[in-house]
Amino acid sequence: MLHRPESHVRSLPAQERRHHEQVLNQLGLRHWAEFDREAVAAAHQQHLELQGTDAHYLVEGADIHCPPGVYHATPGSSTSFLLRHLHGLAVGKPPSILEIGVGSGAILISLARRLGAGRYVGVDISRTALAAAAENAARNGVEITLHHSDLFTSLAGERFDAIFFNAPLYDRVPRNDLERHMLCDPGGRVLHRFVAGVADHLKPGGAAYVTVSNIGLIAPLDAPPLHIGLKGAELFDTGVIRALISIRSEPET
Numbered sequence: 001m002l003h004r005p006e007s008h009v010r011s012l013p014a015q016e017r018r019h020h021e022q023v024l025n026q027l028g029l030r031h032w033a034e035f036d037r038e039a040v041a042a043a044h045q046q047h048l049e050l051q052g053t054d055a056h057y058l059v060e061g062a063d064i065h066c067p068p069g070v071y072h073a074t075p076g077s078s079t080s081f082l083l084r085h086l087h088g089l090a091v092g093k094p095p096s097i098l099e100i101g102v103g104s105g106a107i108l109i110s111l112a113r114r115l116g117a118g119r120y121v122g123v124d125i126s127r128t129a130l131a132a133a134a135e136n137a138a139r140n141g142v143e144i145t146l147h148h149s150d151l152f153t154s155l156a157g158e159r160f161d162a163i164f165f166n167a168p169l170y171d172r173v174p175r176n177d178l179e180r181h182m183l184c185d186p187g188g189r190v191l192h193r194f195v196a197g198v199a200d201h202l203k204p205g206g207a208a209y210v211t212v213s214n215i216g217l218i219a220p221l222d223a224p225p226l227h228i229g230l231k232g233a234e235l236f237d238t239g240v241i242r243a244l245i246s247i248r249s250e251p252e253t
């Protein structure tokens, strides 16, 4: 059966809709407004069920354990997507990296294995995720520092060359804890708070990298004087696009 894609932004208040569209225009992604809602809801349900299982994944050679309730770093996940699109990444020498929402640690551990000795800090709002990240770092012989934190709250005064956030992407009211922390960001509120706080934690010349999607609200990216850029994007047959966006205080040279 064919589904007629609906415009995701049709029901938004006028000002929010304008912002959403401004950001899409800025990124050259005007067609992002369209996706197949029913197909997306079905794919989301499957994705949600996976997050309740216990599994190991090989991520860039690292053995990553994802217990129930910790985001699963499958080859098709946004974790693997982010790691695939980090060409030309400037991280400082030695690297100084923060990951917000570290989850299983798959991204931070892969970066530490790629880049060698440096400062690698991961935070998460979920203590289950922090325990998994600690276990995975130890098993893979990688040193990372972990803190419990709601975004930047436990990082006052700390600055980094690169900040990563594989963020919850779906603009939908969560029905349970798995959706609340890992998958859903109703009204783009988490993205909004991330964008509002990120410049205070970047060193001069540093950049943040955040995943976003057309099934989420990306209006918060329209936040001058910050500069945003498109680093990578993938299109699914449901019409869903996910993208990796860089955020800087200065224009990219």
Ligand SMILES: C[S@@+](CC[C@H](N)C(=O)[O-])C[C@H]1O[C@@H](n2cnc3c(N)ncnc32)[C@H](O)[C@@H]1O
Pocket (backbone or CB within 6 Å): 071, 072, 073, 078, 079, 100, 101, 102, 103, 104, 105, 106, 107, 123, 124, 125, 126, 129, 149, 150, 151, 166, 167, 168, 181, 182, 183, 190
């Ligand atoms: C999509 S998962 C990504 C996990 C991991 N970075 C990865 O890529 O496999 C999003 C992560 O962000 C965390 N998170 C959500 N809201 C947060 C917040 N306000 N502060 C800190 N972490 C948060 C979740 O607990 C979850 O571990």
